[in-house]
Amino acid sequence: MTEPIVVGVDGSGRSLRALVWAAHSAALHHCRLKIVHVVPRVKHSLLTGRDIVAEAAAIAREAYPDLEVTTALPEGTLPARFLVKESGHAHAVVLGAQGVGGFGNLVLGSVSLQVAGHASCPVIIVNHITTGHRRVVVGADGSPHSTAALDYAFQAASLRKARLQVVHAWSLPYPPEPPVLIDPDPDEIAKKHQQELEEQIGGLRKQYPAVEVTEDLVRDAAIPVLTHASDRADLLVLGSRGRGGFHGLALGSVSHHLLHFSACPVAVVRPRPEPTPA
Template identity: 65%
Template structure:
């Protein structure tokens, strides 16, 4: 059975963009999408302050329900599961990465230059996940290439091997620091721009 794509959501705009990207990728790869909304540790749903806990429970369940509805409307045939585990978000997502095809998270999304920054959870997941991790800043359409940072190491080669679905089986290394991968059906790209291009087989 194909491992699911796991996406973390928290009800924010940045997690919505990650959700849209993850759902599209899951549909292309024909694998399940698993939506995770991590509850803070204080969400024990027990003890005193029952009214507050009940309100928070409804809100958290609403985040997952809305995310699921968005995906099912866009991809009605996609298998979608969800969970609301409690704990430290990074630890929960790292545990999920053990059985995930890919973990998808939104960027911090502060606007301007800040939108290029990663939150502490994303940084921990990127650095320690057992699966590939995708950080989504903006969802774009119409672009025909994917740019992959590369330094010639086995890890950077793996980045080309695990490119998103729909990318042809070859990508072109334009420089030691950048791999430009054509995403058109014909496989045409920007290879002619750089005479030192070399092809990397997936």
């Protein structure tokens, strides 16, 4: 794999957790780790930035001596803008949930939110690092964005030798579509959702036969179901927008909520853009 895993650091405790997560992921993928610190326009900030990336690189190399580590200290740009640009040729971008300068009880900093909403590669937001569950959770709803999330989740579970929990939350349509005189049968709707889920993951089961997969088809709203599932996971994988998202929104309501309140790192995945014809 030639594309690096890019991690943004700023010297905060959360960015250190992001660094640890990113270094481990880069080692699993056998790819380069690129450590980025965008230098603010403050006196002596370049020297401080050099110290931040030097310390981060030393931590990563000490933990993974065989890992190729590079650093970047871009100046004169906004952090989110630079990281979104980097995402065009990165395997993933990893960020802490809130960096230096966060306000009060805001869990997710503006840079992390902007990058998660606009990056072209998966973005992993690290607030809490959890270990020992050996479980990856992924939300699936049949949308193209959840298909991309499933691809990422199966690979992540395979590399980590973890179980994969596929969660599909559903509810009865209200009003029924199209309007009918007889109330919809919940059992029949559940069977339909089960069939759609099987069709969506069938090929991935064959591609990753060693991954132990459990399917949770839950009649409930997606947000509470996935929030609860994150309590017992080492990684939660979501599509950037679900089936019910409004066109043009960078992040759907489910992804936006879980980025704030998940108990484990969250990977936000969107379909890769189609290559432009030559």
